[in-house]
Amino acid sequence: MSGGHSTYSPKTGIERWFDARMPLPRLIHDSFVSFPVPRNLNYAYTFGGILSLMLGAQILTGIVLAMHYAADTTLAFQSVEKIMRDVNSGWLLRYLHSNGASMFFIAVYIHIMRGLYYGSYKAPRELLWILGCIIYLLMMATGFMGYVLPWGQMSFWGATVITGFFTAIPLVGEWVQQLLLGGFAVDNPTLNRFFALHYLLPFMIAGVVILHIWALHVVGQTNPTGIEIKSKTDTVAFTPYATIKDAFGMVVFLAVFAYFVFYIPNYLGHPDNYIVADSLKTPAHIVPEWYYLPFYAILRAITFNIGPIDSKLGGVLAMFGAIAVLFFVPWLDTSKVRSAVYRPWYKLFFWLFVANAIFLGWLGSRPAEGTYVALAQASTLYYFAFFLVIMPVLGLIETPRRLPNSITEAVLEKNKSGSGHPAGAAASPETKG
Known part of the structure; x- marks a missing residue:
């Protein structure tokens, strides 16, 4: 994608002069x-x-x-x-x-x-x-x-x-x-x-x-x-x-x-x-901004010691671990198929993950007591399980749907079906699953 001949053609003397010395217009044209x-x-x-x-x-x-x-x-x-x-x-x-x-x-x-x-x-x-x-x-x-x-x-x-x-x-x-x-x-x-x-x-x-x-x-x-x-x-x-x-x-x-x-x-x-x-004067309930609430819920979900690691350190490690695990996603996903459009089981677990992340955000806004703590612990478990267990295992055992031979074929199949399936979803029985 990065290679290939540039199609930029300077039209005026000023453009040609500028292009010969600092081809910024060419870069913008080729990039955007x-x-x-x-x-x-x-x-x-x-x-x-x-x-x-x-x-x-x-x-x-x-x-x-x-x-x-x-x-x-x-x-x-x-x-x-x-x-x-x-x-x-x-x-x-x-x-x-x-x-x-x-x-x-x-x-x-x-x-x-x-x-x-x-x-x-x-x-x-x-x-x-x-x-x-x-x-x-x-x-x-x-x-x-x-x-x-x-x-x-x-x-x-x-x-x-x-x-x-x-x-x-x-x-x-x-x-x-x-x-x-x-x-x-x-x-x-x-x-x-x-x-x-x-x-x-x-x-x-x-x-x-x-x-x-x-x-x-x-x-x-x-x-x-x-x-x-x-x-x-x-x-x-x-x-x-x-x-x-x-x-x-x-x-x-x-x-x-x-x-x-x-x-x-x-x-x-x-x-x-x-x-x-x-x-x-301490507020009754201290919470961060809403966009940190899922990680705040994960932080507070660790209420128990893990061997030599006390609950406070365990919560901090879990919170930072929830972000750090994102860096390793390219190697945790073992599937040869890229898109969830053709991976029915991964699609199911993905939408459960989305719902779980939203639920963690809501739990982060609740007091850290009673049922809220147990629910946060269960949601935290699924958060990490999605990346560390489901992604690696599912990639090895899942049978994906048939992939089109090209993007053009996927577009033509979608237009032919006229049924509003996601891009690339064919109308044939093999791809309907």
């Missing part, structure tokens, strides 16, 4: 205009473009907000209120940024699930997947540090609880916690550190995104059938075919985003964060 993409891409593949759009929006709004924010414990809460009340369109900037974080995570979770469903992590795309996981990890760090900046009750106590878990790590735990906090408790040095890192990390994310896109253009885009491109008839030019689809997906996504910003801007936040931080 003439770049061949599979002809059967669906709207699940628009979330890469949506994520790029949201990253740009978060960086731009964040830069403007940083011009008015005061990273001081005595001024932070008031500076946010000043942005909301006195800065021109400050309320809009702040709601765009805070709700944009949630929209960003919604898009990235859909993007990850699409990759798991269509096998986008399989060879030769392992590095592409790993770069995506690195982006996700950086996003989580950026989001957590940004949540502390308003210096409300949930900001303060969320930082206190989460950084406190690092003390469970033997030998270096307390040192790591003090390095994060800048002292022995959440205070002014903590706020300064988190503000600096929250400002810096999005630019690191942008850098890894560039590598992610570069890797994508080297190995090529996957597609719902999971079949590699075999001829020119399997592809269409990125522009206008994919760009129009991406643009439509962005418009729909931005409409949902706008609904939250203008009608329910505080719906995804926590009411306690509109109370200034008070170290002497």
Whole structure:
């Protein structure tokens, strides 16, 4: 996919002069205009473009907000209120940024699930997947540090609880916690550190995104059938075919985003964060932002000691392990078939995994007591079993459905059937299963 002759042809003297010295227009043309993409891409593949759009929006709004924010414990809460009340369109900037974080995570979770469903992590795309996981990890760090900046009750106590878990790590735990906090408790040095890192990390994310896109253009885009491109008839030019689809997906996504910003801007936040931080008054129920809740549920699910590992350290290891396991997915999945469209049993377990992840998020918002703990333990077990047991074993014993010979054949079969099956699903008895 990365090779081949460039189709870019400079039309003016200035373009020819520029192209001979720094072929940036040629790079853009070859990457986003003439770049061949599979002809059967669906709207699940628009979330890469949506994520790029949201990253740009978060960086731009964040830069403007940083011009008015005061990273001081005595001024932070008031500076946010000043942005909301006195800065021109400050309320809009702040709601765009805070709700944009949630929209960003919604898009990235859909993007990850699409990759798991269509096998986008399989060879030769392992590095592409790993770069995506690195982006996700950086996003989580950026989001957590940004949540502390308003210096409300949930900001303060969320930082206190989460950084406190690092003390469970033997030998270096307390040192790591003090390095994060800048002292022995959440205070002014903590706020300064988190503000600096929250400002810096999005630019690191942008850098890894560039590598992610570069890797994508080297190995090529996957597609719902999971079949590699075999001829020119399997592809269409990125522009206008994919760009129009991406643009439509962005418009729909931005409409949902706008609904939250203008009608329910505080719906995804926590009411306690509109109370200034008070170290002497603990909230009744400390929870992180909603997009961390599945991992928070996994953290709290470990209420028992595992040999020499106590429950606190076990919870921390389980929480980080739930993220770390994503890096090994390309080698945990042993199936030769890429797409779940042709793997009926994997498809079933995948949708159970999605439901389980949503259920873990709900459990993370509940108190860690009674039945909630038992349910969180069962859900945590299935989360890890999906990657460590189901993926490896299912790939060895599952009998997949017949694959089409090419992307073009899959498209023609779908059009011929006219029954709305997923791309590549044939109408013959062999492929109906």
